[in-house]
Amino acid sequence: MKRIYLIEDDPKIANLLKEYLERYEYEVFLVEAFDTIMEEFQKISPHLVLLDINLPRFDGFYWCRQIRHVSNCPIIFLSARDSGMDQVMAIENGGDDYITKPFDFDVVQAKIKSIMRRSYGEYANTKQADFIEISGFHLYLTAMEAQFNEQTVLLTKNEFILLKTLMEQLNQVLSRSNLLEALWDDETFVDDNTLSVNITRLRKKLEDIGIPNSIQTVRGAGYKLVNTWSGLA
Structure with a gap:
């Protein structure tokens, strides 16, 4: 079941839309707190985001940029603002589509069905052609998803970088400094705690799709990815 994160500050619209979309077997999560949107996003790992522009604290353009730092999941803007400039800004800030209220x-x-199909379904040719595969375990490089035994999990940018690095050097110990260097970019500060948090989250996500104990800690040296899933596929 595909997960949708609905970031809308009008509870009436949010609940009506949630009820409607759930008829089509989407799992819809409503925003709970507008100052912890990124934390909620990381927890839900949605396949698609529906995002209003006029929100408390920061607007939808800001949150779209924040999401794009960690994920390329589709984002559809929902807004009463119908100017051409708003639509241009939505696209330039990383949005995939724009729907005007009402x-x-x-x-x-x-529109959701179309984007889901392009991103994850029959038209997602780039996803099917662009992946790393080890014993039935797939990492899709464009979609930033891991898949095993038909179970799929969406990864954040940091989780994706870590898993890709570990898969490319299977069974090899990678030092913490090597992995920190892989995570480092010009926009995001990373430290040792960032690495530990992301390793923990990545382990949990792999367990959720049936791959336990694959990222192993080598005391005093770093981490390595071990094929614990061979024969389970």
């Missing part, structure tokens, strides 16, 4: 629920559902 909207027809059928149109929203159709």
